[in-house]
Amino acid sequence: MSWSETLLDASFRGVPLDVIDENLQAQRAIAQHGTPYQDGDSVEDLGRGARAFAMRVVLFGTNYEIALQALLAALDTIGPGELVHPIYGSVSVIAYNWSVQHTANRPDYAEVSLQFIEQKPDEPFFKRQFVFVDEASLMLGDEYSWQDGLFDLLASVDSLVADVQGWIGGGWTGLLERALGLPGIGLRLEQLRSQIMGVVSGVVSMAKGDPLSAFDPLVNLAQTPTEIRRAIQDSTPTTSSDLLARGGVPAAVPGASSLTGEAGNAGASLLASARQGQTPSDEALPKAMPADPLAASGMALVVLVITELALSHAQAASVVIEAESEIPTLSPDELESLVNLVRSLIQSAILLQRRLYGIEDALPVIESLRNIAHLVQARARSVILQSPPLILRTVQTPSSLRLLAFRWYSDHSRAAELLRLNPGLTRPYSIPAGEVLRAYAK
Structure with a gap:
């Protein structure tokens, strides 16, 4: 399938991000041990460092300043936050650096360059489930x-x-x-x-x-x-x-x-x-x-x-x-x-x-x-595949399914959908903070 059909709605701390390009970087720490009068080194792998997520997002339109204020407020908040990456899904990150650029010939438009650093070591990464599609079957x-x-x-x-x-x-x-x-x-x-x-x-x-x-x-x-x-x-x-x-x-x-x-x-x-x-x-x-x-x-x-x-x-x-x-x-x-x-x-x-x-x-x-x-x-x-991709979302504060549906989708009637995706939920009217639920990405 095309990656354009499985992209998630990107956001940071709940603030939507219109991503125009992104870049994932990671580096492993190594120790080199050389021996005198002998060619080559013995290289020891000390583990991978934190992943870095670089991306460019755009803000545009008559009310772009409001969106820019919300994004800068999210970036200025101390501590880790949830980044929903359009490809890799939910990641706990720290906002490392960012820059905002305005251009005179493009009014009501701003481009923001962001870099996030992965915050939790050994956290499951890129665990979304994808379905192999035989191109011949698309004829069906x-x-x-x-x-x-x-x-x-x-x-x-x-x-x-x-x-x-x-x-x-x-x-x-x-x-x-x-x-x-x-x-x-x-x-x-x-x-x-x-x-x-x-x-x-x-x-x-x-x-x-x-x-x-x-x-x-x-x-x-x-x-x-x-x-x-x-x-x-x-x-x-x-x-x-x-x-x-x-x-x-x-x-x-x-x-x-x-x-x-x-x-x-x-x-x-x-x-x-x-x-x-x-x-x-x-x-x-x-x-x-x-x-x-x-x-x-x-x-x-x-x-x-x-x-x-x-x-x-x-x-x-x-x-x-x-x-x-x-x-x-x-x-x-x-x-x-x-x-x-x-x-x-x-x-x-x-x-x-x-x-x-x-x-x-x-x-x-x-x-x-x-x-x-x-x-x-x-x-x-x-x-x-007619439905958006499934992701895992963590309930931030005690809530109910109807309230979560409104928070996540601005549509409280999708509570029935959340209940269908989480059949093991015994108390949909009283969901504690920290509960992890399956939900559609959008």
């Missing part, structure tokens, strides 16, 4: 095309995911043919039926839907993925608060008690990672599709459930993110948490399909899922 700036493209991709993946659903649908024909030659076919078929119905019933109950209409999953093969997809879509939250609370992501695969082999454990581990918004653990992933038909069908059920969860949450998150571009209600951290949920679910689905079906067979599904994750992340990033 058009909101309609992004939304349209996202839902087109969702539809694309919905058709491509037939590779996964095929194992439970027509693909199960081959699985059952393999089972026919094994001993105890009657028992195996009953176990398959029980396993499939256990998962489907669990997903339907998660959606608090009507009981399943009677169907035999071994006869009506195509109805199993249809029932799972419908139930997951019905159980996926549509509000940001419910999505952030992970209301649509179960702690384990529904009906996991009916699954055979390692399918249930693998599903529970992947869903736990998704609820935390973390990258799935490699140890939780199966190495390959099990050879046993019953265990293979259980693993295919896990793939289907997690893939459908990823698709439905990506669609729900896209609607929330698009609404945030119009009326912000979430903090940047909450938007990041929402994207992390979608990313983790999609990554789980991609890794499962890559391990169980092979890269070549699963490539169309993997590519579409990857594109969805990229679009959701790029759009959320652009929404976050």
